[in-house]
Amino acid sequence: MNKIGKQAIVIGASMGGLLAARVLADHYGQVTVLERDHFPAAGENRKGVPQGRHAHGLLAQGLRIMEGFFPGLTQDLVQQGARQGDIIGNSYWYQNGGFHAQFDSGLVGLLLSRPLLEGYIRQRLFALPNVHALPGVKVEGLLSENGRVTGVRLDADSLGELQADLVVDASGRGSQAPKWLEAVGFERPQEEMVKVDLAYATRIYRRRSQDFGGKDAFIIGSNAPEPRGGVALYIEGDRWIVSLAGFLGDHPPTDERGFLEFARSLPVSDLYDLIKEAQPLSDILAYKFPGSQRRRYERLNRFPEGLLVTGDAICSFNPVFGQGMTVAAAEAEALSECLSVGLPNLAGRFFKRASSLVDSPWGIAVGADLRYPQVEGPRSPMVNFINWYVAKLHVAARRDPAVVLAFQKVANLMAPPPSILSPGIALRVLWGNLFIRRVAQTRSSRQLQRAG
Numbered sequence: 151m152n153k154i155g156k157q158a159i160v161i162g163a164s165m166g167g168l169l170a171a172r173v174l175a176d177h178y179g180q181v182t183v184l185e186r187d188h189f190p191a192a193g194e195n196r197k198g199v200p201q202g203r204h205a206h207g208l209l210a211q212g213l214r215i216m217e218g219f220f221p222g223l224t225q226d227l228v229q230q231g232a233r234q235g236d237i238i239g240n241s242y243w244y245q246n247g248g249f250h251a252q253f254d255s256g257l258v259g260l261l262l263s264r265p266l267l268e269g270y271i272r273q274r275l276f277a278l279p280n281v282h283a284l285p286g287v288k289v290e291g292l293l294s295e296n297g298r299v300t301g302v303r304l305d306a307d308s309l310g311e312l313q314a315d316l317v318v319d320a321s322g323r324g325s326q327a328p329k330w331l332e333a334v335g336f337e338r339p340q341e342e343m344v345k346v347d348l349a350y351a352t353r354i355y356r357r358r359s360q361d362f363g364g365k366d367a368f369i370i371g372s373n374a375p376e377p378r379g380g381v382a383l384y385i386e387g388d389r390w391i392v393s394l395a396g397f398l399g400d401h402p403p404t405d406e407r408g409f410l411e412f413a414r415s416l417p418v419s420d421l422y423d424l425i426k427e428a429q430p431l432s433d434i435l436a437y438k439f440p441g442s443q444r445r446r447y448e449r450l451n452r453f454p455e456g457l458l459v460t461g462d463a464i465c466s467f468n469p470v471f472g473q474g475m476t477v478a479a480a481e482a483e484a485l486s487e488c489l490s491v492g493l494p495n496l497a498g499r500f501f502k503r504a505s506s507l508v509d510s511p512w513g514i515a516v517g518a519d520l521r522y523p524q525v526e527g528p529r530s531p532m533v534n535f536i537n538w539y540v541a542k543l544h545v546a547a548r549r550d551p552a553v554v555l556a557f558q559k560v561a562n563l564m565a566p567p568p569s570i571l572s573p574g575i576a577l578r579v580l581w582g583n584l585f586i587r588r589v590a591q592t593r594s595s596r597q598l599q600r601a602g
């Protein structure tokens with residue numbers, strides 16, 4: 151492929167940065183990835199990605215894109231202990247008072263720990279001849295000339311300055327790009343924040359073959375006004391990673407007893423039954439997530455050439471929907487398409503694409519957060535209607551595979567959210583709710599007859 155530039159720099163070697171670098175390697179002579187951490191062995195956690203110690207599901211869309219970037223990824227990771235399986239047929243999903251129907255849907259996901267996935271992608275990326283890693287290097291600002299970003303300024307202990315034709319900031323939620331932009335004469339993007347005061351507590355356990363009847367995932371979705379949920383996901387080494395989550399300050403404790411009690415308080419006892427018996431293999435670790443955050447780069451009138459921002463640095467979602475890595479992958483795919491058209495107005499085109507990619511998962515995450523009256527944010531009639539409708543959809547999903555599939559395609563970012571409102575699905579949702587009501591009425595009238 152003809153290269154459109156000599157040198158690209160990526161700030162941050164987590165999922166957003168690694169996937170962006172993979173794309174840049176097709177378009178630039180050299181790609182240098184700067185990371186403030188030193189890299190651990192593949193599969194081990196590191197300080198700069200504290201969320202990596204908590205359950206990370208990879209959605210079907212994310213897996214599809216990553217496999218495209220690194221052919222053979224799924225097979226290699228399965229050989230290293232990851233589990234490939236049907237997202238619907240191989241998991242229990244409890245939501246709004248019932249379990250979704252289980253069946254083989256063709257939506258295939260991969261279960262593994264976050265460090266194994268990141269470590270594998272890191273190895274594959276840095277094996278490319280024109281990609282180099284500079285670990286242990288912190289970026290502190292941008293270099294600019296005549297309104298164009300020309301490189302980065304490094305911390306005092308590092309190499310001073312590095313020049314580049316393109317700098318991609320993938321430094322995560324705490325990205326300093328807004329501040330750096332101001333320092334080189336541009337405006338900060340508007341920032342939106344929807345506070346949820348969420349916390350995770352996570353522990354790893356030895357898996358036993360009989361757990362959950364041999365299925366690989368158990369998900370208890372939170373259901374407003376109840377602020378609690380939890381998951382157990384299979385990870386390599388025949389282990390479970392169990393993350394309990396609580397919104398609005400109702401945080402899961404990190405002491406053994408409190409953790410168990412929190413699991414016991416969930417609407418079904420399966421996670422509690424698992425962890426009260428299973429052998430723990432780690433401490434209980436906490437992670438606090440104040441709220442979903444979105445930076446509106448696409449709305450800026452002026453933006454310097456030579457700079458892009460990607461991944462959580464643009465938008466970090468409430469993690470209970472497991473969307474962040476998939477959105478980072480979709481943004482890398484969009485970057486590839488934007489670069490193949492050339493450099494003119496690259497930032498304008500990329501941020502527009504990224505914004506439309508973010509709209510759907512942002513709508514899913516924030517829309518669901520707004521079910522809780524305590525969460526601040528505008529509730530349009532549409533948001534209220536969707537939340538009412540999705541609650542009904544979960545009821546119909548207990549019996550109707552077509553409804554489950556429609557929901558999971560949206561949740562896995564493989565179909566747009568309006569698809570769950572299509573006439574075919576809406577009728578099934580209506581029918582499913584009428585049916586459940588009829589069953590409930592028949593049951594209670596039988597009980598009345600018996601009592602009489």
Ligand SMILES: Cc1cc2nc3c(=O)[nH]c(=O)nc-3n(C[C@H](O)[C@H](O)[C@H](O)COP(=O)(O)OP(=O)(O)OC[C@H]3O[C@@H](n4cnc5c(N)ncnc54)[C@H](O)[C@@H]3O)c2cc1C
Pocket residue numbers: 161162163164165166167184185186187197198199201202204205206207208209287288289290320321322323350437439460461462463469471472473474475476478
């Ligand atoms: C608790 C939790 C659970 C989650 N669960 C899921 C899930 O199930 N599925 C899913 O898809 N996503 C999940 N996510 C989201 C996912 O972790 C992120 O979306 C994903 O890591 C992509 O982020 P990123 O690469 O943009 O940023 P990050 O992962 O935050 O990485 C930023 C990187 O930049 C480096 N860095 C920062 N500043 C500098 C600097 N100045 N110089 C050099 N390097 C720097 C950091 O060390 C780090 O390596 C979860 C998030 C949380 C918080």
